Amino acid sequence: MSLLSKKAAVLLLAAVAGFGAINAQAAKAKEKAVAASVSMLGGKFIFTLPKGFIGDPIPPGPTGANGNMYTNQATKTVVIAAENDLPGQPNLKDNDSAFLDDTVDSFVKEQRKGLSDFNKLSEKSLTLKKSGLGVRQVDSTVTQGGGLTLTTTLMAGSGNRMAIVQIISRPTDTKGHDELVNRIVSGQ
Numbered sequence: 001m002s003l004l005s006k007k008a009a010v011l012l013l014a015a016v017a018g019f020g021a022i023n024a025q026a027a028k029a030k031e032k033a034v035a036a037s038v039s040m041l042g043g044k045f046i047f048t049l050p051k052g053f054i055g056d057p058i059p060p061g062p063t064g065a066n067g068n069m070y071t072n073q074a075t076k077t078v079v080i081a082a083e084n085d086l087p088g089q090p091n092l093k094d095n096d097s098a099f100l101d102d103t104v105d106s107f108v109k110e111q112r113k114g115l116s117d118f119n120k121l122s123e124k125s126l127t128l129k130k131s132g133l134g135v136r137q138v139d140s141t142v143t144q145g146g147g148l149t150l151t152t153t154l155m156a157g158s159g160n161r162m163a164i165v166q167i168i169s170r171p172t173d174t175k176g177h178d179e180l181v182n183r184i185v186s187g188q
Helices: 003-029 097-114 171-186
Strands: 037-040 045-048 054-058 066-072 077-085 119-127 134-144 147-158 161-169
Touching: 037 077, 037 161, 045 171, 077 171, 097 119, 097 134, 097 147, 134 171, 147 171, 161 171
Parallel strands: none
Antiparallel strands: 037 045, 054 066, 066 077, 077 161, 119 134, 134 147, 147 161
């Protein structure tokens, strides 16, 4: 694994480490403003969450990752959106296949290593229509927050930045989960 993908994996792991704080932050999120839109990677990855999501900042990760966690109490859905500078000031293209492939491989390996019941369901390569940004999507299940969850992880990079968006739902709400993922990748 290249140094670049190792550092990218650190961002992914920092975002995933935030899952332990989901319940505590979800309780505090009730008092925050309703989330409107999310813009990442200099406006190349933009989406709007539907009504019902409430945003709360995620404490900065060990690598300086920053972002927000959005929770919907009614559907028990969580969306984590975080981004970080990549070390060494790389100049990633908006659809850098090698970087994205290495990042997905690192992410899946670390998830399997750290989460005993991590189950990768599928992987997709996407290109956002509005910006041409390359995105990798990994769908999985894992036990977190006291029960089995359905998780979609979206990873992208541009210039010297990397972004991750994770959509976490109950496995009984596959339709709602898929609709939310489609909304996010279509930039609605």
